[in-house]
Amino acid sequence: MSIGHVLLGVLSAGPAHGYDLKREHDSRFPSAKPLAYGQVYSTLSRLERDGLVEVAETSQDGGPERTTYALTSAGETSLAAWLDEPEQAGPYAADDLLRKTLTSLHMGVDAGDFLRRQRVVHLARMRELIALQGRDADPDQQIAIDHTIFHLDADLRWLQAAAARVAPQGKVRS
Amino acid sequence: MSEAVVEARAVRKAFGRTEALRGTSLAVEEGEVVAVTGPSGSGKSTLLLCLAGVLRPEAGEVWYDARKLSDLSENDRTRLRRREFGLVLQFGQLVPELTAVQNVALPLLLEKHDRRAATTMATGWLERLGALDVADALPGEMSGGEGQRVAIARALVTGPRVIFADEPTGALDTVSGEHVLAALLTTARESGATVVMVTHDNRVAASADREVVIRDGVVELTPVIS
Numbered sequence: 001m002s003i004g005h006v007l008l009g010v011l012s013a014g015p016a017h018g019y020d021l022k023r024e025h026d027s028r029f030p031s032a033k034p035l036a037y038g039q040v041y042s043t044l045s046r047l048e049r050d051g052l053v054e055v056a057e058t059s060q061d062g063g064p065e066r067t068t069y070a071l072t073s074a075g076e077t078s079l080a081a082w083l084d085e086p087e088q089a090g091p092y093a094a095d096d097l098l099r100k101t102l103t104s105l106h107m108g109v110d111a112g113d114f115l116r117r118q119r120v121v122h123l124a125r126m127r128e129l130i131a132l133q134g135r136d137a138d139p140d141q142q143i144a145i146d147h148t149i150f151h152l153d154a155d156l157r158w159l160q161a162a163a164a165r166v167a168p169q170g171k172v173r174s
Numbered sequence: 175m176s177e178a179v180v181e182a183r184a185v186r187k188a189f190g191r192t193e194a195l196r197g198t199s200l201a202v203e204e205g206e207v208v209a210v211t212g213p214s215g216s217g218k219s220t221l222l223l224c225l226a227g228v229l230r231p232e233a234g235e236v237w238y239d240a241r242k243l244s245d246l247s248e249n250d251r252t253r254l255r256r257r258e259f260g261l262v263l264q265f266g267q268l269v270p271e272l273t274a275v276q277n278v279a280l281p282l283l284l285e286k287h288d289r290r291a292a293t294t295m296a297t298g299w300l301e302r303l304g305a306l307d308v309a310d311a312l313p314g315e316m317s318g319g320e321g322q323r324v325a326i327a328r329a330l331v332t333g334p335r336v337i338f339a340d341e342p343t344g345a346l347d348t349v350s351g352e353h354v355l356a357a358l359l360t361t362a363r364e365s366g367a368t369v370v371m372v373t374h375d376n377r378v379a380a381s382a383d384r385e386v387v388i389r390d391g392v393v394e395l396t397p398v399i400s
Contacts, residue, residue, distance in 0.1 A: 116387075117397040126380035134356065149377065156376040164213055 002096050003035070004043050008052060008071060008079040009103035015056040015070040018044060028102050032095070044069055052078050083109060086118045089125035090148070094155055101162055115163040119156060126152050178237070179204045179368050180225050180336055185234035187220050194220040196391035197234065204335075207359060207369040209382035217391040218372040219340050225370060226259055226338040227251050238336075256281060260329030260367075262358070264341040267325065268313040274300060274324045275309045281332050299327040303357045319350030326358050330365070337362055339371035343378055355381060 003025075010016060010024045018040045026034045047053040052075035057068040071079070083104050087093045097118060104111035126149060133145045178201035187195040194217040202208050202225075210218045223229040224236055227243050236243045238258070243251060255261070268277045278296035283289065300306050305323040308316050316324065322342065329337055342358060343351030355378055362369045371378060379385045387394040 113397070116394070120385075120397055123376070123380045123385060126376065130377065130381055153376045160213075 002082075002099050003039070004047050004052070005079055005082040006099050006103055007040070007043060007047065008075050008082075009107060011053060011069060011071040012076070012079060012107055015068045017066050017068045019066075021069075028106065029098070047075070051075075079103075083107075083114060086114070086121040089118075089122040089152055089155070094151075094158070097155060097159070105166070110166075112163055112166045115159050115166065119159050119163075122152050122156050122159065126156070177204070177240075178202060179239055180370065181237045182221060182225055182231075183235045183237070185221070185224055185231040185236060187217075187224060187229060187231045189220075193391055195224065195231065195234075198388065198392055199234075200225070200386060200393055202336075202368055202370055204368055205363075205366050206384065207362065207382045208371070209379040209385045210370065210372045210388060211374070211379050211385055212388035212394075214374075216388045218388050221388060222338050222340055222370060222372050226261060226336075227255055228261075256285060257332055258335050260332065260334035260337040262322075262325050262329045262337065262339040262342050262371075264344040265321075268321060268328070270313050273310050273312055274305060274316070274320075274327075277313070277324055278327045278331050281328060285332065295331055296327070299331050300324065302361060303327045303330075304353070317350070318345050319354055322346060322350075322354045323357060326354065326361070330361055330367075333365065334367060336368045336370065339369065341373055341375075342371055343373070343375050348377075351375065352377070 006025060006028075007021050010021050016024070018037065021044075022035045022037060022040045026032075044053060048055070048069070051072055053069045054072050055067055056070035059066050059068070083100055087096050087100070100114060101111045104114060129145050129149050129152075133142055133149075181199075181201040183199050184197045185195050185199070186193070186197055196217075198217065198221055200210075200221065210221060212218050220229065224231050227236070227238070230244070238254065243254075246254065268274075269280065272280065275293060275296045278299055279289075279292040282292035282295060287295075297306070297309060300309050300323075303323045303326055305320055305327060308320045308324065311320075313321055313324070322345070326342070329339075337358070339358065343355055346354060359369070359381060369382075371382070373379055385396065387396065
């Protein structure tokens, strides 16, 4: 669902059509895989079905039909809830952490608050794993737990660096 | 909620024109393990040294067990540091000319313990921390992890109520750091000691009961996750 929420985040600045949404996504997340048009339109259909976006305008200037989408109030609520909710801490949460943080920043929402809450969730998970590792003497399990702990550690260091770059008003420090 | 065993109340401390602590408050309860984290230069170590009575704040108060440290004489503060507090620093700070067992026995000898009894106690602590193999080695002959175990044994030998540790695993690789941390926390929890440790290491922070983040000389509010 997080790509859908990223698109909702882009739409929070105003109505846009699929091409604009893809371009804005790819520009915000240059290290991510560029969105395929098929994925953009299938995501928009799902968002429309769920009442989170609506068609604002359909135009056809001699070429193919272009649909402009707008955020609904249910979409705004869903977006705000997504930005507010810390991610479950795990080795593969990193992409979603970046999506939420950048979406917050583009919307002028205080990303520092999310980053601090996410740190608490990550530390709590790390604490559980350290306790598990302390009880378990099997080297293979220790190694497997290390793998997760080191990914969490990388996320925690990134969360700390991101928090340091975010000014209190939610803008990026230059 | 139980009473705080150590507490900083609106403490301010500056070094020249740099304000390290700007009205920092922190209360630590008996038996609690607290990790103090934050960016470099945020004032973490300064707070630790103020709580341990090593540094004197310019304003605000530091309390230990219902006693205000600034009301104590220098002699009383020194006695407090020797008897009730244990201090572990990043590089151990062992006396290079003394063997491990002599280093660990040193705080007891300063408190006028009998040399033989002090050596027996020191040996016992080295054994508990898994450092008996280096009992007769000089600090220069030990690995970082061994030296840090000896430093922890020295901090614990007097049976302190509060252990202050500044980056206890900072100079160690992951596995050595994990062992040293486990040794410190196991022995502290067994003896019911309170631990305040400054760290950059997320694993150390996750091993504590509570994390306190210092930013720009003040304690940042910790969010509560429902």
